[in-house]
Amino acid sequence: MSERLLRAVDALSSGRPIVLGGQESILVAAAQLASPAWIAHVVRHTSGILRFAADAALLDRLELADGLGVDAATRAGSGVSATDRAWTLRVLADRASRPSDLVRPGHVFPVRATAATGVRLTRLAGLRPAAAVAELLDDDGAPAGTVEACRFADRHDLEFLTADDLRGAVLRLADARLPTRHGDFRAAAFATPEHPDRHQLALVHGDPAAAVEPLVRVHAACPAGERFGSLVCDCAVRLGEAMREIAAARAGVLVYLRGAEDELVTGLDRCARREPDESLAAAILDALGVGRTVRSGP
Ligand SMILES: [Zn+2]
Incomplete structure (x- = not known):
């Protein structure tokens, strides 16, 4: 597809x-x-x-x-x-x-x-x-x-x-090296025909396509918690934990799913974390050649 x-x-x-x-x-x-x-x-x-x-x-x-x-x-x-x-x-x-x-x-x-x-x-x-x-x-x-x-x-x-x-197709747009304080990743950006401007991310560690059991986490973005360290939720902590776990594993992927950007403006007083879109996450993992053993959140 x-x-x-x-x-x-x-x-x-x-x-x-x-x-x-x-x-x-x-x-x-x-x-x-x-x-x-x-x-x-x-x-x-x-x-x-x-x-x-x-x-x-x-x-x-x-x-x-x-x-x-x-x-x-x-x-x-x-x-x-x-x-x-x-x-x-x-x-x-x-x-x-x-x-x-x-x-x-x-x-x-x-x-x-x-x-x-x-x-x-x-x-x-x-x-x-x-x-x-x-x-x-x-x-x-x-x-x-x-x-x-x-x-x-x-x-x-x-x-x-x-x-x-x-329907359900994703396009891989760009890749970048992403060294972080949690470990080294490659970031791959994706978009869908439904939302061509809303770039989704996969943070890849090691070679998950070749690994027997790559560690997969799906995380829904929360601008308030992750960008500004808001104390209304623990999203930033959960994101950091997921990244550290994946970096410590032989190979893994963090699928980071973003919602509409207006949430950034209108939703700062609350946690914007949604149930992740599992089918979108599965399509991104598929594009990375990773099986569908998706586990949400830490
Ligand atoms: Zn949050």
Whole structure:
């Protein structure tokens, strides 16, 4: 599951479109990397209507209205060619663009889609939260369902995903060495398509994938206790104990699960520790090649 997500995110990062299968399947590409060749390909196999799906904040900043087409003011031609539309998408996704860089009406149609899968995937890829989206059609010109979309992806060597593939998938983002006063760890960061901005952590000691019985702990973050040493709870103590235990073992993993960051602002007068999300913890352990002998807390 997570491998397919990784391949799809890699494809988006290199400017290739991916196929999202469903009742009405779509082709999705990262707007900021839109190229004339891929836009021509996308237009040829879809309804030809190219949407710019983006975060609401991004649309508001450029004063874009849902469904009202735009062109880049600096386009070369009338705006309809693949070259012009690729350029318009790049201008739309450019952090430095201003409302005056776009003219209305035009040939790329903005839609507010903060939570749409394509937008989440661009965010997961570390790109601007903006996707070029077009509806895939079958040979008869009807919306392509999952089966046709999968065939299309195979034929054109594109990555194919459905919403089911994304459920429970995690993407490994980065690794860092983390020497601590409790012992030496490697920190691995993960994110999910549901919450691409909320990075989860695994603190890895030794080689838990190779160990017979790696010590696994799952700890839910508590900003008040852990960052500020609040006395309303003993989360910081428990975290330190778990890290020391793992560091003393031959190999182990501490899965550190974070909640919404607004808890940091609104919840400082109480313990923010929640029941850890066991399925998320299991997906992270899976990605690390560690079995599912999860034990919560010390
Ligand atoms: Zn706490």
